[in-house]
Amino acid sequence: MRVSLLLTCAGKGERAGFEKNKLLVSVNGVTTLERSLNAFIQSGLIDQYVITASKVDIEEIKRLLNGLPVTIVEGGATRTQSVKNGLSAVDGDIVLIHDGARPYLSKNLIKACIDGAIEHGGVIPTLQSRNTVVKAINGKVVEYMGKDELFSVQTPQTFKTQLIKKAFALAENKSYNDDGEIYKTFIGDLYSVEGEGANVKLTYAQDFNFVSTKSQYRFGTGFDCHKLVENRKLILGGIEIPHDKGLLGHSDADVLTHAVMDAMLSACALRDIGYHFPDTDQKYKNADSILLLKQVINLVGEKGYKVDSVSATIMAEKPKLKGVIPQITQNLANVLDIPTDKVGIGATTLEGLGFVGREEGICVHATATLRSV
DSSP states (O other), rough: OEEEEEEEOOOOOOGGOOSOGGGGGGEEEEEEHHHHHHHHHHOOOSEEEEEEOOOOHHHHHHHHTTTTTTTEOOOOOHHHHHHHHHHHTTSSSSSEEEEOOOOOOOOHHHHHHHHHHHSEEEEEEEEOOSSEEEEEETTTTEEESSSSTTTESSSSSEEEHHHHHHHHHHTTOOOSOHHHHHHHHTOOOEEEEEETTOOOOOOOOHHHHHHHSOOOEEEEEEEEEEETTTTSSSSETTEEEOSOOOOOOSSOHHHHHHHHHHHHHHHHHOOHHHSSSSSOOGTTOOOOOHHHHHHHHHHHHTEEEEEEEEEEEEEEESSSOTTTTHHHHHHHHHTTOGGGGGGGEEEEOOTTTHHHTTEEEEEEEEEEEEEEO
């Protein structure tokens, strides 16, 4: 079953008050278009990506997406025409049609929509109204409509592709509220799945102000392991630990700092420390890993994030680390510019088992939480 995404980005966003398409305005270093597209990419459920765009935006979108396997189709004068144009490029069995201005949907919602379309042919996500709804014309209330059977409509509206293409062909060039209305008018029964409160459409300037103040979180894990040898210093978290052996490595082999760095890079999908600081480069020979950590802080900062918290477990048979963990914690907190209560460092032995248990090396597993800035 091949699944396509049709992301509608051909509007102007005039109500937001920007001088350009609101989806191309960068907030915290990331555009709304990127956020929306990434939600689907990260779901792992999509096989084909199609974007509709205004003619004036196509080149900017191409530069923004920087070679991602996305087909860009010129939109039309109305949303209905834009979707019709985009559908011509869709080749999946199922197609999700999603507003580019809704960047905060989850994988669970995407999957529910796909499953619903497979079962029913056409589904839309909806949220039941929490408030009484009225119909008003020119400021005058003309009808109370209640709330019990009233729902607000979201996207992605999802369909068997051959059915929604048929519906749009029958609709000709008339305008409709959305794709679900076209499907219901020309194909038949339309079903709903439960939408999400976070799946809001960014429409007005204040919506983007909200985004700029709303913290986005990302999570990463890291692991590192180094061999213990004689005639080397043992450094953990930037602190030299008294011991008869030290860790072997191209740099100072600070296994704890390396694991933390990898966790941070992982959270931003920035590869690993071997990629950024290869052991074939002489400038990193005996490098201070704390200085490398500061470079990683800059790398994630360029992506619009900073460290919110880190935790790590040091696996070492010897030396005993209980007495130095507070010093290590304070040092990492200082470098990361976070409180010490957001640096969780623990240590354990492996009860004499394996590489670590034989006192041949030290391993560390770390996690990092990053917050948008």
